[in-house]
Amino acid sequence: MKKRLTTAPLPANAYNQTPDAYFKVTHFAHTAGFEALNSTRCERDDCFELIWINEGCGRLKIDSEVYPVTPPFICCIAPGQRRLLQSAQYVSGYHIVFTPRLLYLSGAVARTMLWLEQCNVYRKAILLQPDEEMQAEVDAICRKMEVEYTHTHVLRQEILAGLLHLLVMHFSRKTGNTGEQQLLGKDGELVKRFMQMVKEQIAIKKMVIxxxxxxxxxxNSxxxxxxxxxxxxxSYQIQQQIVLEAKRHLLYANTSMKEIAYKLGFDDMAHFSKFFKNNNSGQSFTCFKKDVLLQAV
Structure with a gap:
């Protein structure tokens, strides 16, 4: 018997979602899960996404990269990344959306934030293949989140923050500290700030200076x-962010090259076309668009 889709709507009298703290958890199940995950879009661009799939299979496209989905599957997606679940007959699991600010309510967030910041700095989703023990832990935490999210008990927000912190710490322990240590210290802080600024200001600022x-x-520093x-x-990071944003506009909004050039601050479409080709391994925007259309058939 197929399970029905269950979601956790925000109760009318729940705590207000402030600009600094946002959290949402959705449980999706079987045949409805495929449509539910693709239709679930956060209206904010400052949220991380955690996707936990314990049944079903398919392919997950994140920006222009495609990853096979074979349960148990866990994925962390950085703010601003775009994703689409493809070729899936059914999937079951949880979708968690949150801003980093929520984690500060739980305390001891430094290590947790280092794990999340890897998504932002390296522009790569983090994928995990948990063992049976971790599967049980993740599933139990997600269930507790779902229950807490649908109620309005005292300290609800703090408990959700604590559960989220616990969940991410499990993921951090699974992946080890690869990449985390590099983000510590003065240089790490500078690079995190730079990468965030590039994402926010790429349409108006394209020079390192x-x-x-x-x-x-x-x-030089x-x-x-x-x-x-x-x-x-x-300069390479700036160039790649422009190319990445152009691909996102095409892949997820089917925007024309002229519109994309304008959105990214290029007055001359020919200049944008040349820039894209020079910074996309020699492949022109037109050829990239044809490849996208062929993959969609």
Whole structure:
């Protein structure tokens, strides 16, 4: 017998979702899960997403990367990334959306935030394959979240924050500290601020010197720190963010090249076309669009 889709609507008298703290958990089940996950979109661009799939299979597209989904499957998606579940007959699991601010309510967040920041700095979703013990822990925490989310008990927000912190700490322990240690210290903080600024200001600021000035460092110092942490220069990161945003507009909104160029701050479409080709391994925007259309058939 197929399970029915269950979601956790926010009660009318629940705590207000403030600009700093946002949280939502949705349980999706079987045939309705495929549609539910794809239709679940956060209206905010500052939220992380955790997707826990314990039944079903398919493919998950995150930006322009495609990952096979084979349960048990856990994925952490950074703010601003776009995702789409493909080729799935049914899936079951949980979808959790939250802002980092919520974690500060639980205390001891430094290690938790380091694990999450890897998504932002390296522009890569984090995927995990949990063992049976971890599966049981994750499922139990998600169930508790769902129950707490649908009620309005005292300290509800703090308990949700604590459960979220516990969940992310499990994920951090599973992946180890690879990449986390690099984000510690002065250089790590500088690079995190730079990468966040690039995401927010890419349409109006495309030169390293502009970001360095706002961060109160020299362009050379910024380049050194960014290359140390990410393996690439600051200018490369800026260029790749422009290409990434262009791909997102095409993949998830089917926007025309002219509209994309305008949204990304290019006055000349020919200039944008040349920029895209030079920074996308020689593939033009037109060829990339054709490949996208062929994959969609």
């Amino acid at each position: 502009g970001y360095a000035h706002e961060l109160c460092v020299t362009p 910024l380049n050194r720190a960014v290359k140390k942490i990410t393996g690439f220069t600051a």
